[in-house]
Amino acid sequence: MVIKVCVGSSCHLRGSYDVIDAFKAVLKKHDMEDLVDLEASFCLGFCAEGVNAKMEELAVTSVQKLGENELFVHNLNADNVEEVFVNQIRPLIEL
Numbered sequence: 001m002v003i004k005v006c007v008g009s010s011c012h013l014r015g016s017y018d019v020i021d022a023f024k025a026v027l028k029k030h031d032m033e034d035l036v037d038l039e040a041s042f043c044l045g046f047c048a049e050g051v052n053a054k055m056e057e058l059a060v061t062s063v064q065k066l067g068e069n070e071l072f073v074h075n076l077n078a079d080n081v082e083e084v085f086v087n088q089i090r091p092l093i094e095l
Contacts, residue, residue, distance in 0.1 A: 001035065001036050001037070001055060001056070001058060001059070001093055002036070002037045002055070002056040003023060003038050003039070003055055003089070004039045004040070004044070004054045004055075005019050005020050005023065005041065005076075006040075006041055006043060006052045006053065007020075007042065008042050008043035008050075009043075010048075010050050011043075011044075011047075011050035011051045011052060014077070015051060015078060016040075016051045018077070018078040019076045019077065019078060019081055020038065020040065021078070022078040022079075023081055023085070024038060026081055026082045029082075030086075030090065032090070036093070044072065046074055049074035050074070050075070050076075051076040051077065052072060052073065052076065053072070053073045053076055054071070055070060055071040055072075055089060055092065056069070057069070058070070058092055059093065062093075065092070066092070071088075071089075071092065073089070
């Protein structure tokens with residue numbers, strides 16, 4: 001799975017680099033650094049809902065569950081990254 005965190009102007013001003021750092025810490029804490037590639041991305045098109053992230057290359061079972069091969073998450077901040085990861089992203093990672 002790939003997690004792309006927007007670092008476009010709007011998300012940057014809302015703390016996207018803090019979100020990236022928080023994702024790094026959460027992935028390490030949950031021992032999932034080898035299962036998830038974390039990347040910065042320019043505008044994801046949801047500027048009013050930033051900080052935004054996009055999950056790509058989901059497992060086949062996740063794609064079947066969602067009906068799509070990507071997932072967007074909005075309104076991220078350094079304080080809610082772990083909750084979002086545990087509740088929305090981790091269940092989609094095929095272990």
